[in-house]
Amino acid sequence: MAVNTALVKESFALLAPRIEPLTAYFYARLFAANPDLRTMFPPAMDGQRGRLFRSLAELVEMLDEPAGLRARLAEMGRDHRKYGTNEEHYTAVGEALLAALGRFLGPRWTPALQQEWTAVYGLIADTMKQAARDAAESTPSWWIGEIVGHERRADDLAVLTVRPDQPLPFAAGQYLTVQTSHWPREWRPYSIANPPREDGLIGLHVRALPGGWVSGALVRRAEVGQALLLGPARGSMTLDPGSDRDLLCVAGGTGLAPLKALAEEALARGRRVLLVFGARTGKRLYDLDGLRALAAAHPGLRVIPTVSDEPFHPGLQGTAAEAVGGLRDWSEHDVYVAGPPGMISATVARLRRLDVPDERVRHDPLPGVAGGPLPASPSAPPALDYLQ
Numbered sequence: 001m002a003v004n005t006a007l008v009k010e011s012f013a014l015l016a017p018r019i020e021p022l023t024a025y026f027y028a029r030l031f032a033a034n035p036d037l038r039t040m041f042p043p044a045m046d047g048q049r050g051r052l053f054r055s056l057a058e059l060v061e062m063l064d065e066p067a068g069l070r071a072r073l074a075e076m077g078r079d080h081r082k083y084g085t086n087e088e089h090y091t092a093v094g095e096a097l098l099a100a101l102g103r104f105l106g107p108r109w110t111p112a113l114q115q116e117w118t119a120v121y122g123l124i125a126d127t128m129k130q131a132a133r134d135a136a137e138s139t140p141s142w143w144i145g146e147i148v149g150h151e152r153r154a155d156d157l158a159v160l161t162v163r164p165d166q167p168l169p170f171a172a173g174q175y176l177t178v179q180t181s182h183w184p185r186e187w188r189p190y191s192i193a194n195p196p197r198e199d200g201l202i203g204l205h206v207r208a209l210p211g212g213w214v215s216g217a218l219v220r221r222a223e224v225g226q227a228l229l230l231g232p233a234r235g236s237m238t239l240d241p242g243s244d245r246d247l248l249c250v251a252g253g254t255g256l257a258p259l260k261a262l263a264e265e266a267l268a269r270g271r272r273v274l275l276v277f278g279a280r281t282g283k284r285l286y287d288l289d290g291l292r293a294l295a296a297a298h299p300g301l302r303v304i305p306t307v308s309d310e311p312f313h314p315g316l317q318g319t320a321a322e323a324v325g326g327l328r329d330w331s332e333h334d335v336y337v338a339g340p341p342g343m344i345s346a347t348v349a350r351l352r353r354l355d356v357p358d359e360r361v362r363h364d365p366l367p368g369v370a371g372g373p374l375p376a377s378p379s380a381p382p383a384l385d386y387l388q
């Protein structure tokens with residue numbers, strides 16, 4: 001059945017002011033009907049609550065772009081294998097979701113609207129399940145990664161090197177999710193800081209965010225020899241295989257990680273790269289040595305560090321976005337931007353003013369990475385304590 005996307009979008013928009021009680025009702029109903037599922041979610045549900053509906057909002061928004069929607073759903077389906085999600089869980093979530101929509105839309109929940117939403121959820125679930133089945137033929141549901149390198153570059157920043165127990169396919173520019181033994185069932189996304197290597201090693205740049213459970217554990221408590229759980233690689237901020245344009249990479253803080261990977265990959269293919277690396281202070285330019293080493297190996301790389309919040313630091317002053325504006329014409333470059341959401345927005349706005357076509361500018365989704373877990377089953381990853 002063709003979905004009446006206008007009707008679905010209109011009804012979803014009506015729910016916006018009541019998303020919090022709706023989400024609470026959804027999870028209460030899901031767990032009441034399927035009590036065993038509760039134990040498979042993180043002990044604290046605060047962050048979790050918003051995730052499912054942020055994902056749903058994103059999918060509803062994409063209903064008019066079938067190819068993009070299918071790709072997004074397939075990625076989510078592959079990723080959900082790490083939670084141990086099985087086909088019955090999709091049914092349970094669908095029932096709770098339709099019940100929650102019906103309750104909060106009240107008299108507007110007509111049989112016709114119910115039919116539309118049933119079709120939309122059917123499309124979501126079927127696409128995710130099929131992608132999960134396909135992925136199961138060639139990859140594990142999750143990987144165990146041994147920490148083989150842990151360098152504290154600052155009190156709140158570490159560069160980790162992780163060796164997955166099995167080949168973990170990814171492309172330069174992608175990210176994966178990580179779980180530590182300190183916070184069971186909490187997964188957080190980190191960009192991979194290198195292109196695929198023969199030894200399979202994966203570099204991660206982690207800043208401990210204030211109150212950040214997983215990032216704090218990765219920076220301050222993780223050690224060489226410990227194990228992490230890794231989800232599959234995700235994200236579409238990758239090199240365009242059909243392009244041979246030079247690259248402008250604009251990094252803010254640890255947003256450097258995916259751009260270093262993309263730069264290395266592009267340089268290996270003979271493309272030239274200008275990498276602007278913005279940080280608040282000189283000390284926070286935490287990987288200048290690594291970038292200098294890359295530039296020494298590749299004459300096609302030029303690195304421009306800039307510092308925004310330390311007035312007497314030598315060299316360029318200002319944010320990476322400001323630096324881009326002052327440099328030159330970027331309209332013939334492929335541009336990649338990564339960093340805090342405000343920095344990405346500011347850089348994209350600046351690039352627009354410089355007449356760089358939108359389709360040449362790539363960044364990960366804002367304001368963060370949407371996509372929360374569907375429920376997990378008892379076949380979910382074991383707690384890491386047992387592995388160490």
Ligand SMILES: NC(=O)C1=CN([C@@H]2O[C@H](COP(=O)(O)OP(=O)(O)OC[C@H]3O[C@@H](n4cnc5c(N)ncnc54)[C@H](O)[C@@H]3O)[C@@H](O)[C@H]2O)C=CC1
Pocket residue numbers: 191207251252253254255256257258278279280284307308309318319320321337338339340341342343344346363364
């Ligand atoms: N794929 C991606 O886009 C990735 C994003 N990140 C994100 O990057 C951030 C890195 O955090 P930190 O290293 O603490 O960076 P930070 O907060 O120290 O900021 C880095 C740079 O961005 C500038 N900046 C920050 N907010 C800005 C704004 N509103 N407008 C213009 N410039 C702004 C700062 O002045 C500084 O020069 C985290 O939010 C992390 O989630 C990290 C890795 C990959």
